[in-house]
Amino acid sequence: MTLSVLARLSPIQSTRLTPWLCRGMKQQATPRKGLKVLFFGTDEFSSSALTALSKGIYSENPGVAHIEVVCPPPRYKVRTNKEKTKLIWKARVSSRATNLGIRVHNTPEGGSIQDWEVPTVDLKAGYGANAQFDIGVVASFGAFLPQRIIDSFPQKMINLHPSLLPKYRGPTPIQTAILNSDTHTGVTVQEVHPKRYDAGNILAQVPFELKLGMHRLDLMTQLGHLGGELTVRVLQNLEYSRKHSIVQDETQATITHMFTSGDAKIRWETMTAMDVMRMHWAHFGHIAVWSFLRIKNKVLTVKMTDIELATSFDEPLEEDYLSFRPGSALRKRKHDYIEFPCIDGGRLHVRGFTVEGKQPRDGLQFAAGYIKKNKTPCMLTLSPDCKRPTPNFVYPESYKRPSHLAAVKINDVPLYHSKPKFVKKLKLLEEAEEAKEAEEVKSSEELDESKETEEPKEAEEPKETKELKESEELKETDESK
Structure with a gap:
């Protein structure tokens, strides 16, 4: 239904300028055709969408004539007894706009924009003094926009959201899609609703295949670029898109929530190796998955930053690793990773650790210091009482220990970030299995053909019937004599 709206939109024209030429280009002083856009954003998704929007300025049929950016201000940490301050955070979209030669406006410190006034167009753009923006475009801005700001634009405001609405409204649609093992996601361009998040009429949507192994930053970059191109197409056909907009079905709406560090804790009693990896992919670059580690009378919080799935091509560090409890830290000399068996028989290879209060360490350094x-040692789901022994591992009800063959091949799946050698080995194995199946089919067909060509042999009589016939023949000869 929503794709039919997109199909009727005119396709975006490809720009002749390469990205490195557009990178530091200043906007010209002569007014261009299209809309004057004020872009609201913050993170990687916003910066990728901004790049696609800026390329739309130089197309033959531009929906965007001029663009400026609004984002939160940078945050500084004031050092005591020193005049210098330290930058601790800066909006990613601000850096991207600076590289593209786009003017940046910062909202007031503290995050509140209730009293904030919409800026006017830069005089250097050639639109005259006090020129207003035509429309506002919002992409992962992180603050609610009141009706006053929406009405300050003649064409109101539209929003770019990284999901197929009404599914996954709210702040974390990408993370939720990864955690829920979705195979498809997408981007939606909608009207900005004055009272609720992500509840406006849908102007256009595009689906996107979510491949196994894609992490949060991968999707933010790719969906942002896809959404930016879609926004350009909507702006080129704004009147048509609004005329054919679709009201969201509230019965199908689902809401996402903000994630905290507690949502990234590994639960060894219930989580499989793939569950841990999905949690790692969903929070990649934001929150590290973590667990507890007890060393004598100390309980440490250990973050795991570089995690991979072990495959059947990776020999276990312990032959009887299935006998170890899930979460056991297995190590071997000259290996730069620590291996953790999981409850389903899968294995995790971790190469990056950050112990509470310490600097980040690799696998060899972690093994030297804590194993x-x-x-x-074993990773723990719950923090134990240091005055008592560590409690035994509690397996879930109806738990069956996985067989060795099932455990070895449990993670043999091609991931988005799989190494080329691993993918090549999988292809060779698949080709070998297909060839083996073809040989079996061919041999069975040859057997069937040979059976059909052979003449049917007379069935041999049993011994009892033969003896009866011989005795009857003897009787007949005696009578004839």
Whole structure:
């Protein structure tokens, strides 16, 4: 239904300018055709969408004539007894706009924009003094826009959202799609609703295939670029898009929520290796997955930053690794990773650790500092009482220990970030299996043909019937004599 709206939109014209030429180009002083856009954004998704929008300025049929950016101000940490301050955070879209030669406006400190006034167009753009923007475009801005700001634009405001609305409204649609094992997601361009988040009429949508192994930053970049191109097409056909807009079905709406560090804790009693990886992909670059580690009378919080799935091509560090409890830290000399068995028989290879209050370490450094010879520490879901022994691992009800063959091949799946050698090995194995199946089919067909060509042999009589016939023949000869 929503795709039919997109199909009727005129396709975006490809720009002749390469990205490196557009990168530092200043906007010309002569007014261009199209709309004057004020772009509201913050993160990687916003910056990718901004790049696509800026390229639309130089197309033959531009929907965007001039663009400026609004984002939160940078945050600084004031050092005591020193005049210098340290930058601790800056909006990603601000850096991208600076590289593209786009003017940046910052909202007031504290995040409140209730008393904030919409700026006017830059005089250098050639639109005269006090020129107003035609429309506002919002992409992952992070603040609610009141009716007053929406009405300050003649063409109101539209929003770019990284999901197929009404599914996954709210602040974390990408993370939720990864955690829910979705195979498809998408982007939606909608009207900005004055009272609720992501509840406006849908102007256009585009689906996107979510491949296994894509993490949060991958999707933010790719969906942002796709959404920026879609926004250009909507702006080129704004009147048509609004005329054929679609009201969202409230019965199908789902809401996402903000994630905290507690949502990234590994629960070894219930989570499979793939569950841990999905959690790692969903929070990649934002929150690291973590667990507890007990060393004598200390309980440490350990973050795991570089995680991979072990495959059947990766030999286990321990032959009987299935006998170890899930979360056991297995190590071997000259290996730069620590191996963690999971409850389903899968294995995790971790190469990056950050212990609470310490600097980040690789696998070798972590093993040297926290794993002693002939001792295998275990990661824990709950923080134990240091005055008591560590409680035994509690397996879930109806738990069955996985077989070795099933455990070895459990993670043999081609991921988005799989190494080329691994993908090549999988292809060779698949080709070998297909060839084996073809040989079996061919041999069975040859057997069937040979059976059909062979003449049917007379069925041999049993011994009892033969003896009866011989005795009857003897009787007949005696009578004849």
